[in-house]
Amino acid sequence: MLGASAREAIRAEMTSAPRGARTAAAERLAALYGCSRGTVYRIARLGGAKRPREAARPxxxxxxxxxxxxxxxxxxxxxxxxxxxxxxxxxxxxxxxxxxxxxxxxxxxxEGLRPPPRRTQRMSADYPMQAVQIDGSTSQFLAVGGDGGGGDYELRLVERISARGYKNKPLAEHRLRLQYYGIWDMCTGYWRAAVVAARGESALDQTEAFVAMLTETGDPARPMHGIPCDVWSDNGAWCKSPAARGLMEGLESNIVRGEPYAKERMGGVERGWRTVWRRFEASLYLRGTRTILLSELRERLFEFERRENAARRSRTPVAGRRASRAAAWTALVNARPADNPLRGMPPNAIETLALEVERVVDRNGIVRWGGIEYECPDFHCRRVIARRHPSGEDGGIVVERMDTGERRAARPLEARPYGAVRAAAATALDKLDAEAPSAGAAADVWAPRPAAPGVTPMRPRAAEAERLPDPFDADGLGSLDEALALFGDLAGGLPAGAARDMLADEIRSRGLSRREVAGIAAEFRAAGG
Missing domain, CATH: 1.10.10 (Arc Repressor Mutant, subunit A)
Structure with missing residues (x-):
């Protein structure tokens, strides 16, 4: 460690060195005192802003x-x-x-002529499961090989990623890829993932993974479970699937969709894929073999997820202290208010997954959906809601009457042999016609009825009705002033004062017509007016 006198000597010499000669001075002092050039600059405190000078070529x-x-x-x-x-x-x-x-x-x-990097806001949540991010991604280093038997697949580690990228690895005849689905908690950073072999990103696979990842395992080392309040998603197949949206509505969970190509908002779960590729998949090359079964990969991914969440620090501290993601998730969930507890994932969530459409059952009791005709023996001429599983494995549907909520199962229509006619069940109207309880009764419903005695109807108050101008009246005058002027011409003058007002009222009461004004003028002259 340099003494005070050496520090003062370094500081004095570096300060007095002219601009352009400091590098040589720093190298000489570093060799003299046996330290690095950075130490010389740090002692001289010359690491700040450069001294301004005029531009040589403005x-x-x-x-x-x-x-x-x-x-x-x-x-x-x-x-x-x-x-x-x-x-x-x-x-x-x-x-x-x-x-x-x-x-x-x-x-x-x-000069600031380059656009600065855009400022982003750190994503966070107030408590666990308030908001999670869900996304799917393709494996970077693993490709699906042959069938491993029992629904399992053999996976192989690729030796070289082509220039087309990791998403364009060579595919086998079955065209299957290794697909990841992950969930990331925005409060603690807790992360879970599932892996399947599929031809691409599928809404049904992602929904099944979503339910499986948030179903309680009973393992304290893997505590994350329950129904999130908000689920952030990109604009992929999952958020566009009617079945997935119906399930989320049933769970009372809201899907938050982002703008297209706005990957920053999904940065939490997107960062998880880079962790999987670099820390999990890349470590599989250390096993000494280039193949692994899908079931074995799931076991190792489960263990990798457990260790990562136990070792990585939570985004939100617990009572001001740092804690792992797993420990913080449990502690912060237990600290949630009593009126807002964590809701568990229903055990039959996947069984309730259904596609819904509105249809009409025709007169033959047939409802059509997706080019297939289904027969509903108990409904006809009714508007119904038809439901079926997204996979369509059972082949049938369930129809529900929109007016009563009554449900019936409908199977694909099977043609009956010629001459076989199924009799329709007697309806309530058929039974009523057979009983005929109103036979012989008659009533004149709209016969005139006398008014009740001693009752005087109350008349509504209204302003006096005014006559509409007659479009066929050729004798009419446009205004009262015009009528008074005509009266003056016929009578030789207009009276003054109150007599004039009385004359105006008389003309107004009889109507603004030339004939009436002429009659009033004749009466006026006859009276000696």
């Missing part, structure tokens, strides 16, 4: 601005060096003003 900065503006004409900005050459050829800048490519990139960084 025209470079203007050239970079012009080239940046030219490059941004493309939807994705063109490379800066190409934009500089284009600016020179187009005459926007002179050839002597073109800066070197490295200098141009440095100026672009200093």
């Amino acid at each position: 025209e470079y900065r203007e050239a970079v601005r012009v080239a940046t503006d030219l490059a941004r004409r493309a939807p994705l900005p063109a490379p800066l060096d190409i934009a500089l050459d284009a600016a020179v050829e187009s005459g926007l800048i002179e050839a002597a003003q073109r800066p070197p490519t490295g200098t141009a990139h440095r100026i672009a960084r200093e």
Whole structure:
């Protein structure tokens, strides 16, 4: 460790060294005192901002601005060096003003002419199972080989990833891939995964994996289970599946879909796939053999998941202390309010998985769905809700009347032999017609009835009805002023004062017509007015 006098000597010499000579001075002092050059700089406290100075070629900065503006004409900005050459050829800048490519990139960084990295918000939740992320991914190093017997498959580790990427590994005749499905808790970071052999990402496989991963195992080392409040998903097949959406509605869990190509919002579960590839799949090469059965892979993935959640730190501390994901998940679930407990996954969640459509059972008792005709012997001419399992393994459907909720099973229609007619069951109307309890009764329902004695109906109050203008009246006057003017012409003048008001009321009461005004004027003259 250097003493105080050596530190002062280093600091004095480095401070007095002119700009451009500090590197040589630092190397000489490092060799003199037997330390590194970084130690010399740290002692001299010269690691801060550089001293400002005037630019030697200020025209470079203007050239970079012009080239940046030219490059941004493309939807994705063109490379800066190409934009500089284009600016020179187009005459926007002179050839002597073109800066070197490295200098141009440095100026672009200093001037802020490059878009800064977008700020993202850290995803979090207030308590476990408030929000989880679910996603599917393909294996990076494993490919599905031959049939291992008993529904098992033999997997092989690929020796080389082609230039087309890990998703384009050579496929066997069955065209199966190794597919992962994972769930990530946004509060603690607890992570679970399942693996299947399938031809691609499937909504049914993902739903079965979702239920299996969140079903309680009874193992304290694997505590994560229950129904999440929100499930974040991408816009893949799972969130578009009617069966998956119906199951989530039944579980009272909300699917939160994101914008297309917004992978940052799914960063938690996406990071889990990189962990699986680098820490789990890559370690399989250390076994000494290049093949493994799918059942064996599931056992090892289960153990890898247990160790990872027991060793990795939780995203949310417990009472201010650090804890593993598994321990924090249990502790924070137990700390949830009593009015918001963790709800367990129903044991028959997969059995209730169904596709639903609205259909009409025709007069023959037949309902059609997906090009198949099903016969419902007890319903006809009814609107129903038809349900079937997404896999369609049983071949039948269940129909439910929309008006009563009554359910019946319907099987694929089988043609009957010629002449075999199935008699329809007697309906309630048929039974009523046979009994005829109203035979001989008659009633005149709409015969006139006298008003009840001693009852006077109350008349509603309303304003006096005004006459509508007659479109066929050629004798009418447009206004009261026009009628008074006509009266003045016929009577030789208009009265004044109250007599004028009385005349206006009289004209208004008789109607604004030339004939009435002429009659009033004649009466006025006869009275000596």
